[in-house]
Amino acid sequence: xxxxxxxxxxxxxxxxxxxxxxxxxxxxxxxxxxxxxxxxxxxxxxxxxxxxxxxxxxxxxxxxxxxxxxxxxxxxxxxxxxxxxxxxxxxxxxxxxxxxxxxxxxxxxxxxxxxxxxxxxxxxxxxxxxxxxxxxxxxxxxxxxxxxxxxxxxxxxxxxxxxxxxxxxxxxxxxxxxxxxxxxxxxxxxxxxxxxxxxxxxxxxxxxxxxxxxxxxxxxxxxxxxxxxxxxxxxxxxxxxxxxxxxxxxxxxxxxxxxxxxxxxxxxxxxxxxxxxxxxxxxxxxxxxxxxxxxxxxxxxxxx
Amino acid sequence: xxxxxxxxxxxxxxxxxxxxxxxxxxxxxxxxxxxxxxxxxxxxxxxxxxxxxxxxxxxxxxxxxxxxxxxxxxxxxxxxxxxxxxxxxxxxxxxxxxxxxxxxxxxxxxxxxxxxxxxxxxxxxxxxxxxxxxxxxxxxxxxxxxxxxxxxxxxxxxxxxxxxxxxxxxxxxxxxxxxxxxxxxxxxxxxxxxx
Numbered sequence: 055x056x057x058x059x060x061x062x063x064x065x066x067x068x069x070x071x072x073x074x075x076x077x078x079x080x081x082x083x084x085x086x087x088x089x090x091x092x093x094x095x096x097x098x099x100x101x102x103x104x105x106x107x108x109x110x111x112x113x114x115x116x117x118x119x120x121x122x123x124x125x126x127x128x129x130x131x132x133x134x135x136x137x138x139x140x141x142x143x144x145x146x147x148x149x150x151x152x153x154x155x156x157x158x159x160x161x162x163x164x165x166x167x168x169x170x171x172x173x174x175x176x177x178x179x180x181x182x183x184x185x186x187x188x189x190x191x192x193x194x195x196x197x198x199x200x201x202x203x204x205x206x207x208x209x210x211x212x213x214x215x216x217x218x219x220x221x222x223x224x225x226x227x228x229x230x231x232x233x234x235x236x237x238x239x240x241x242x243x244x245x246x247x248x249x250x251x252x253x254x255x256x257x258x259x260x261x262x263x264x265x266x267x268x269x270x271x272x273x274x275x276x277x278x279x280x281x282x283x284x285x286x287x288x289x290x291x292x293x294x295x296x297x298x299x300x301x302x303x304x305x306x307x308x309x310x311x312x313x314x315x316x317x318x319x320x321x322x323x324x325x326x327x328x329x330x331x332x333x334x335x336x337x338x339x340x341x342x343x344x345x346x347x348x349x350x351x352x353x354x355x356x357x358x
Numbered sequence: 359x360x361x362x363x364x365x366x367x368x369x370x371x372x373x374x375x376x377x378x379x380x381x382x383x384x385x386x387x388x389x390x391x392x393x394x395x396x397x398x399x400x401x402x403x404x405x406x407x408x409x410x411x412x413x414x415x416x417x418x419x420x421x422x423x424x425x426x427x428x429x430x431x432x433x434x435x436x437x438x439x440x441x442x443x444x445x446x447x448x449x450x451x452x453x454x455x456x457x458x459x460x461x462x463x464x465x466x467x468x469x470x471x472x473x474x475x476x477x478x479x480x481x482x483x484x485x486x487x488x489x490x491x492x493x494x495x496x497x498x499x500x501x502x503x504x505x506x507x508x509x510x511x512x513x514x515x516x517x518x519x520x521x522x523x524x525x526x527x528x529x530x531x532x533x534x535x536x537x538x539x540x541x542x543x544x545x546x547x548x549x550x551x552x553x
Contacts, residue, residue: 061431064422068435072442079446083453174519 090142091119097138098128103206105129105227118143129153130207130225153226154219154244155209158255159195159236160314161216162268166190176200181235190266193256195238201230248302250295251316252277257290269312277306277315363494366487368549370498376474377506378543383474387507388532390465397511398504403465405500408478410447411440412496415479416489429483436479444469474503510539 095115102110106127108117117123118139125143126136132152171188173179177200180187187196197215209223210230217230221244231239238255252271256263260272273291278284285299286306293306307315307322315321376382383404390400415436423429448466451459459466469475478499482492513535522531 060426061428064426064428065431065434065438068422069438072438076442076445076449079449083449085452085456176519179519 088116088119091115093142094118094139097131097135097142099130099135099225101130101206101225101227103130103225103227103229105225105229129227132225152244153241154221154224155226155228155230155239156242156251156253157195157201157210157217157219158238158240158253159193159216160253160267160269161195161197161214163189163191163194163266163270164197164215165268166266176203178235191256191263191270192258193236193238193254194267194270196236200233200235201239204229204233243297245302247318248304249318250300250302250304250307251319252286252293252295252314253316254292254314257292259291263291269314271314272312274311276309276311280305280309363491366491366495367498370495371502371505372543372546373549375502375506375543375546376477376499377503378540379547380477381540382477383472383503386465386468386472387503387510388529388536390468391507391511391514391532393515394508394511396465397507400465400468401500401504401507403469404472404474404503405497407440407444407447407466407469407472408475408500408503409493409497411436411443411475411479412482412492413489414443415439416482416487416492419483420489432480432483433476436476440475440479474499506539506543510536513539 092115095112098111098115100111104110106114106123106129108114108123114123114128118125118127125139125145126133128135128139167188168185168190169188171180171183173183175198177187177196177198180196180198186192189196195216197212197217199212199217201210201217202212206227206229207223207225209220209225210217211220212218217239226241228241231237231241236255242251254267254269254271256267256270258266258270260274263270263272271292273288273293275288275293277293278286278288282303282305283299283301285296285301286293287296288294302317304315304317304322307317313321370376374380377384377387386400386404390396418435418439419429419432423431423435428435444466448459451466478496479492482495485495487495514532517531517535520531526534
């Protein structure tokens with residue numbers, strides 16, 4: 055019995071000694087931490103996506119608490135989180151514009167391949183092969199899902215040979231943008247309505263594009279000329295939208311001879327509205343033309 | 359003395375490798391071996407803690423447990439010592455070496471309950487090693503762990519791109535790989551350098 059008590063006593067003493075050492079060490083080695091840092095860390099999403107440019111959510115929280123980062127840099131959390139952080143820090147949040155990743159390829163080049171690829175199912179591996187991969191187009195989506203693998207939010211998937219972004223899930227963390235060996239993904243300000251998109255990255259000349267893709271941009275500049283706000287510029291045979299200027303009118307989509315430009319994710323019907331419109335316009339013009347001489351005819355006698 | 363220590367070291371790294379021969383510390387071995395970066399971080403942290411635990415547990419065993427005939431309480435006492443030691447190291451590093459602290463990161467507290475650490479101090483007692491031999495066995499045992507987890511992580515990185523049958527994808531193929539690695543380490547089992 056004494057032995058049992060002795061054992062318990064020894065263990066208790068050791069536990070107490072270690073406990074005291076730890077308690078003492080906690081005081082001596084206490085690292086002063088900004089309490090706001092923990093509070094900020096609490097309202098961040100905790101996905102550690104790195105979209106803010108800091109190493110993980112904890113890194114961002116520390117940077118905000120130290121005043122080195124803006125309160126609205128968390129892309130994943132959006133405005134709700136920015137408001138919470140602003141409240142903790144006691145500053146105004148400022149508006150955050152929602153961005154999403156956009157894949158600049160429509161995927162129509164998948165039917166035009168240079169050779170039969172049998173290797174590892176990964177864009178990085180495929181892109182290092184001769185000719186930059188099996189795809190006929192040197193700029194398009196290889197469709198092997200490297201972006202899909204890196205996405206922490208399950209927001210990008212390869213469908214019919216091209217990566218498609220799920221706009222609701224995308225948090226604009228930039229991971230797919232960095233991962234894509236073709237550099238065809240970019241962050242764009244996102245509008246829920248009237249979002250115009252030119253899903254092509256081809257900088258090849260028109261005749262080359264027409265051989266390897268059914269609707270790639272040939273750099274004809276018709277959209278740029280049609281745009282009432284001069285939001286489209288053509289550089290290296292590729293049209294690009296300036297979203298600060300774009301009003302989402304969709305005139306460019308109507309003019310595009312390649313039926314490439316999409317509004318809200320779909321290519322608007324072009325031929326059908328245009329075809330009835332033309333005959334309508336023609337009689338209207340004709341009737342105007344008829345009425346005009348008639349008016350003149352009416353006027354002329356009066357003048358006389 | 360030197361030869362004896364070398365034998366202990368080689369034995370701990372290759373012949374009696376903690377993971378492949380003794381199957382201790384399998385949890386972090388499977389858990390944090392997805393990339394070589396995290397694997398080497400974990401391996402270094404384990405090496406560090408194993409060496410320190412050996413150094414701390416030897417005097418406790420030698421001066422407290424053995425004279426009082428309490429050797430049967432080894433396991434519980436060692437658990438107590440290791441747990442508080444890891445806590446202490448964590449606080450100490452956070453204050454004095456923040457860079458090392460951030461480098462080891464979450465791995466340090468994970469080691470608290472790592473059976474390889476408990477295993478090394480228990481074996482020190484079983485083999486009745488002296489202080490120096492204990493520390494050498496602890497550090498080299500940790501190095502053996504580092505070698506094992508690094509090799510395994512490197513293989514797993516390659517496995518990412520391998521075409522694995524559907525039913526073997528993920529964890530099953532990792533277990534198969536670990537088994538094959540353990541089999542290859544059996545080649546060291548007959549190794550005798552100094553008689």
